[in-house]
Amino acid sequence: MRILYVAYPLHHVSDASAGGAEQMLWTLEREMHLRGHETTVAACAGSRVNGRLFSTGDIPTQSDTFEERNREHHAAIRSLLASESFDLIHDKSGSFFASAADVAVPILATAHLPRSFYPGVNWHVLGHNINVNCVSATQAHTFADVPNLVGWVQNGIAIDRFKFREQKDDYLLWLGRICEEKAPHLAIEAAKRSGNRLILAGQVYPFTYHEAYFAREIQPRLDDQITFIDSPTFDEKLDLLSRASALLIPSQVDETSSLVAMEAMACGTPVITWRRGALPEIVADGVTGYIVDSLEAMVSAISDVSRIRPEACRARVEQHFSASRMAADYAAVYQRVLGRSIGEAA
Structure with missing residues (x-):
């Protein structure tokens, strides 16, 4: 199958x-490429993929340029589609x-x-060629009225790339995209x-509002106790995840x-998370970490984190969140989408 993957336009x-x-x-592209599919990824220049990279342009050097960059991204993809054929666009x-x-x-x-x-987005008037999937049961419930919904596939990770470590160091970790809704300021407070x-x-x-949030809420609170690592490499991220006493979400x-959360648990690291959205589908409360409803409860859970067995964290990821399982699920969805397309064409 010839698959074109379309990435977000602002990042590698x-x-x-x-x-x-x-x-x-x-x-996912790595897994599908390993399964013998011909994969192309439309993404920013400098991206690293396993199949073929189709560069749609450079990452912007200025803030708040999403609309301009997105138009460039879309135009490049349409140019590619005019010159090459694909079986499916993901x-x-x-x-x-x-x-x-x-x-x-x-x-x-x-x-x-x-x-x-x-x-x-008006989800009720999408083209007949467009199919929608979610990434958790909780999310799919909120999309249940969308006519073009073809189901949901739980995300997965390449477990073999995440080293299990039983012994932990004496620091907490927050890892991700720095913005107000992800709330690293609450991790600092905890x-x-x-x-x-x-x-x-x-x-x-x-984005200006992300940069302003970092300057206002995070940067002034950095000190010997609270430190920041900007844009860690994969190896740096793996080291941080495997040695942390707990990951805070x-x-x-x-x-x-x-x-x-999946990556931390694969390393044997417990996760302490707010009870928001699909997070309870991933973290098993009292088994691979703790699900909390307040800052006070998060602080209390930190003191109990040594009760979580690293082996249980790893086992949950191996059972539910592998990249191979995710790829198999998407392969089935791809066939469903292609079958729906053939049926409508007939």
């Missing part, structure tokens, strides 16, 4: 990507599908974000109240999934 696709959608694209950009009703190729659009994060060292690691995306939005 690589195993070191800060965004979950970019990480998931990298992992859109993980969050935007291409919304203006692609005229594209003569079946499209699977993965909704990585909560439904409220797509204010400009670390301060519990008296623990905290490492924040991630990337500030090129104080997210203030209804998360549709959490790759970083």
Whole structure:
């Protein structure tokens, strides 16, 4: 099968990507390439993929240039489609599908974000060539009325790339995209109240409100106890995850999934998370970490984290969140999408 993967236009696709959608694209494309499919990834120049990279342009050097860059991204993809044929387009950009009703190729659009994060999309008038999937049962429930919904596929990770480590160091970890809804400021507060060292690691995306949040809420609070690692490499991320005593996820939005929670558990590291969205589908409360409803409960859970067995964390990921399982599930969805397309053409 010839598959075109469409990435988010502002960031590289690589195993070191800060965004979950970019990480998931990298992992899924790797699995499909290994299964013998001919994969092309439309993404920013400098991305690292396993099949072929089709560069749609450079990452912008200025903030707040999404609309301009997105137009360039879409134009490049349409140029590619005019010169080459594909069996399927898997859109993980969050935007291409919304203006692609005229594209003569079946499209699977993965909704990585909560439904409220797509204010400009009318899910009830999508083109017949466009199919939608979610990434968790919780998220799929909120998309249940969408006519083109073809189901949901739980995310997965390449477990073999995450080293299990039973012995942990004496620091907490927050890892991801630096923005207010991901709430690293609450991770800082939990670390301060519990008296623990905290490492924040991630990337500030090129939006003024993200940069302002970092300057206002994070940077002034960095000190010997609270440290920040900007845009860690995959090896740096792996080292941080495997040695942390716990990963904190104080997210203030209804998360549709959490790759970083899967990655931490694969390393044997417990996860302490807010009870938001699909996070309870991933973290087994009292087994692979703790699910909490307040900052006070997060602080209390930090003191109990030594009760979580690292082996149980790893076992849950091996059982539920492998990349091979995810790829098999997507292969089935791809066939469903292609079958639907053939049926409509007839």
